[in-house]
Amino acid sequence: MSAPSRKRYQQSAKLYQRARRVLAGGVSSQFRAYGYPHPLFYTRGEGPWIWDADGNRYLDFTLSQGPLILGHSPPELLARVAQATAQGQIYAGQHEAELELAERIVQLVPGAELLRFSLSGSEAVHAAIRLARGWTGRPLVAKFEGHYHGWFDNVAWSITTPDAEAAGPLEAPRPVPWSRGVPDEEASRLLILPWNQPQIVENLLRRHGEQLATVICEPIMCNNGCIVPEPGFLVLLRRLCDELGAVLIFDEVITGFRIDLGGAQRYYDVTPDLAVFGKALANGFPISALAGKAEVMEPLARGQVIHAGTMNSGVPSVAAALATLDQLEQGQVHARLFELGRQLMDQLADASRRAGHPLLLQGPGPMFHAGFTPLDRVRHYRDTLQYDTAKYARFVAGMHDHGVRLIGRGIWYLSAAHEPEHIEQAARTAYEVLRAL
Numbered sequence: 371m372s373a374p375s376r377k378r379y380q381q382s383a384k385l386y387q388r389a390r391r392v393l394a395g396g397v398s399s400q401f402r403a404y405g406y407p408h409p410l411f412y413t414r415g416e417g418p419w420i421w422d423a424d425g426n427r428y429l430d431f432t433l434s435q436g437p438l439i440l441g442h443s444p445p446e447l448l449a450r451v452a453q454a455t456a457q458g459q460i461y462a463g464q465h466e467a468e469l470e471l472a473e474r475i476v477q478l479v480p481g482a483e484l485l486r487f488s489l490s491g492s493e494a495v496h497a498a499i500r501l502a503r504g505w506t507g508r509p510l511v512a513k514f515e516g517h518y519h520g521w522f523d524n525v526a527w528s529i530t531t532p533d534a535e536a537a538g539p540l541e542a543p544r545p546v547p548w549s550r551g552v553p554d555e556e557a558s559r560l561l562i563l564p565w566n567q568p569q570i571v572e573n574l575l576r577r578h579g580e581q582l583a584t585v586i587c588e589p590i591m592c593n594n595g596c597i598v599p600e601p602g603f604l605v606l607l608r609r610l611c612d613e614l615g616a617v618l619i620f621d622e623v624i625t626g627f628r629i630d631l632g633g634a635q636r637y638y639d640v641t642p643d644l645a646v647f648g649k650a651l652a653n654g655f656p657i658s659a660l661a662g663k664a665e666v667m668e669p670l671a672r673g674q675v676i677h678a679g680t681m682n683s684g685v686p687s688v689a690a691a692l693a694t695l696d697q698l699e700q701g702q703v704h705a706r707l708f709e710l711g712r713q714l715m716d717q718l719a720d721a722s723r724r725a726g727h728p729l730l731l732q733g734p735g736p737m738f739h740a741g742f743t744p745l746d747r748v749r750h751y752r753d754t755l756q757y758d759t760a761k762y763a764r765f766v767a768g769m770h771d772h773g774v775r776l777i778g779r780g781i782w783y784l785s786a787a788h789e790p791e792h793i794e795q796a797a798r799t800a801y802e803v804l805r806a807l
């Protein structure tokens with residue numbers, strides 16, 4: 371294979387300089403600040419492809435951090451959004467399509483008996499935690515280290531830590547704030563748990579049981595290493611929450627509609643009390659959902675726990691969600707995403723071994739994680755600290771220069787728009803880039 375041409379970024383560089391004068395750090399989300407070689411500007415997306423302001427084309431495995439499960443700009447979905455929006459945008463009142471969407475989710479998701487829609491995953495998580503506290507009358511939120519639940523104060527803890535020492539002992543992890551400005555007092559309302567460590571989790575939860583409002587987790591630890599729960603682990607969380615009278619929340623912002631139409635809860639056959647959905651639900655249009663058992667959602671229904679939002683369940687987002695669910699169902703997309711994901715993981719493993727820089731690949735397939743590590747399996751957050759992130763950053767930069775766009779943290783996303791030829795192209799490029807590393 372001849373070496374693919376390097377990309378050039380002059381136009382984006384100019385726009386970035388301009389942006390820094392009016393947008394803090396030149397971006398609208400901290401995660402975008404980490405773009406290579408600096409935050410880039412994009413002009414167009416179509417299927418698995420995205421174009422930047424310099425006209426460079428990339429095969430896209432970031433999919434806007436996950437939402438674009440049908441790929442960029444699916445024409446049928448855009449037509450339905452345009453048609454619905456031509457009638458009206460938002461009403462500060464209910465509309466029938468929103469009701470249809472709620473009925474559809476209730477049908478698909480095992481634990482969804484009642485719902486509320488919001489705009490972002492962070493907001494829906496916030497509503498879930500307030501509801502869990504309101505329902506139990508207890509203060510304590512148990513969260514796993516390395517799990518990401520959005521950027522709000524009560525969960526912006528123990529997402530990343532400088533090192534294992536800052537994180538405290540594995541048997542009693544310490545809350546580590548993600549940001550300056552997060553109030554210290556939040557730490558006293560948090561219990562930090564290690565993922566896939568049943569005995570430690572059981573001990574910690576039992577010790578704090580009387581204060582425990584909720585256990586929240588990503589049912590697959592997508593945001594750090596894409597670490598699946600070990601057999602029995604989610605069942606243990608379910609059993610302990612039942613025993614201790616706490617609310618089990620699955621944050622399905624990534625897993626929801628991506629690994630199964632019924633989410634991770636259907637995939638693993640463990641039903642939480644509450645679950646939060648976002649990202650893939652509307653293929654990138656802003657909508658999220660809090661869905662749960664009627665009994666636990668009751669304080670919202672009665673107005674005892676408040677959830678609100680001027681922009682909630684806007685017409686374009688609801689139309690996009692209905693179109694996404696239709697296409698996911700009709701196209702039997704999930705079996706294909708698992709198959710393509712498996713092929714890509716196998717081919718990347720092979721290419722990286724041949725190039726002398728083996729990647730560890732983990733995850734179910736529709737999303738997975740790639741990284742350089744001395745370990746042969748990554749089981750929990752402490753293990754992820756052994757990833758060679760500097761080397762992976764060089765790999766991501768090389769892939770980018772050769773037309774494959776990846777997320778720096780190591781997670782890869784697949785869409786219905788990816789074809790086997792795109793998988794082969796990515797693996798071939800990875801081989802060339804790694805050989806030159």
Ligand SMILES: Cc1ncc(COP(=O)(O)O)c(C=O)c1O
Pocket residue numbers: 435489490491492493495518519520521588593621622623624648649
């Ligand atoms: C598991 C999980 N929960 C919550 C969020 C926050 O969602 P949003 O960025 O829409 O606020 C994210 C975002 O990446 C996520 O991955």
